[in-house]
Amino acid sequence: MSGHKWWHNQSLRSTQAVAAGWHLFQEVYDKTPQNSELLFRLRGERLVKSLLRAARTSHFGPFLEKANITQKTAGKILSSLPVLKKEVLRESPDGLLTQLVDAWDELRVHTSGTTGEPVMIRHDDSQLIESTAANLRLLDAYGLEPGLRILRFTADPRHDLIDFSTLPNFGNAVTMRLNVSKIQSADTSYINRVCEEFGPHVLWGQPVEVLLALLRCRDKALRLPQPKAVFTHGDTLDPAARKAIATAFDAPHHDLYGLQEFGRVAWECPSAPESYHIEEERVLITSDDASHLLISSLTNEAMSLLRYQPGDCAELISAPCPCGRNQARLKNLEGRQRGLIIDSEGRLTGVxxxxxxxxxxxxxxxxxxxxxxxxxxxxxxxxxxxxxxxxxxxxxxxxxxxxxxxxxxxxxxxxxxxxxxxxxxxxxxxxxxxxxxxxxxxxxxxxx
CATH class of the missing domain: 3.30.300 (GMP Synthetase; Chain A, domain 3)
Incomplete structure (x- = not known):
């Protein structure tokens, strides 16, 4: 996209993505939940382009070189492709590169490594733009507005006690990261004052991190202002964890499902808890006979991830949702779950x-x-x-x-x-x- 020396600057790229993402939200993401024809047409067009990009890769090329890829044939062609295993990402990731995005322009992230050694995923700027549009829709669905103050919990011992940052692609939110594993009795007064002055609208973390924050509140080491909502992400919610989080903070609790390979791919419906609307504008999800999810990216121009099997299981629901949105849903998600280590002082810390x-x-x-x-x-x-x-x-x-x-x-x-x-x-x-x-x-x- 650009050869200028500044182009690696994340802030500049995020600024551009926010503008493009706002336009995409207005023209697409805000309309597709009620406009099934628009969603169907967009998904079909993007699937064709995704398959054409995949035909350029050394991994998918042999399966697609003679394929007649049209909107009528795209679905059948996709289903004929072999399942993409994590081993391919780990051992031969270059075989998935489309060669359409210069290395200079790639956005690179690493998988978390909870189910195996982490691997590098290559994205193009569509990742920033699409996530901006999807996040604006998410905020609207949950009755929130851009400009949020978010308190993010962490238990990673490498993180400082408190840190501040911004999330331009999440409605230009301001984030305060709090390491709940490092709170000492001497910190209590300071931490509580900072939290009160920050006044978070949203509490956010992996389930174990939110639960640890809850326990720190119970033992009087932490006092949190009343939030508008609580978000969890990253791990499958155990029923006991879901119940504890939903009742502890006197605020709506919403769970998000995503992977570094794709970003967020589904979010919990506010009208049908424990079911997750799929971001069908940018991912296509099917499942095999054992209910293992197979996820295909419709927007990544740098790396073709088609029929990727992350190891998570779920039930796919195409029936209408009580909320009236068109997007299909996931239910009964089963995936990774993290834990914490208990150190020599009895403190819980990240792994x-x-x-x-x-x-x-x-x-x-x-x-x-x-x-x-x-x-x-x-x-x-x-x-x-x-x-x-x-x-x-x-x-x-x-x-x-x-x-x-x-x-x-x-x-x-x-x-x-x-x-x-x-x-x-x-x-x-x-x-x-x-x-x-x-x-x-x-x-x-x-x-x-």
Missing amino acids: KPIRLLLENEELDRWQVRQATPGHLEVLIAPRAPAPDKRLNARLVEAIGRAVSLTKVTVRPVQLAELATPSGKAPHFRLLATQRALGETASSGDARW
């Missing part, structure tokens, strides 16, 4: 620093287990036939620096030992799961 340490090692797979507060057991399956003998000691030292722990054990194992009875091999098996935190919060207990 990301430990995950990043282990991802940098030559390991086929690894797993972190906690059965006792303050203790961690790390199981590793080294990739090399003769692993570095110093690896165990190096990991113990590095993990000890990242998180305050009484005991860290590192033990080499065979891959089979990492699997659960159901055959899955999650990276973390912890005490402080979302379900456990939700049950604790629902019971009225102040502390973990």
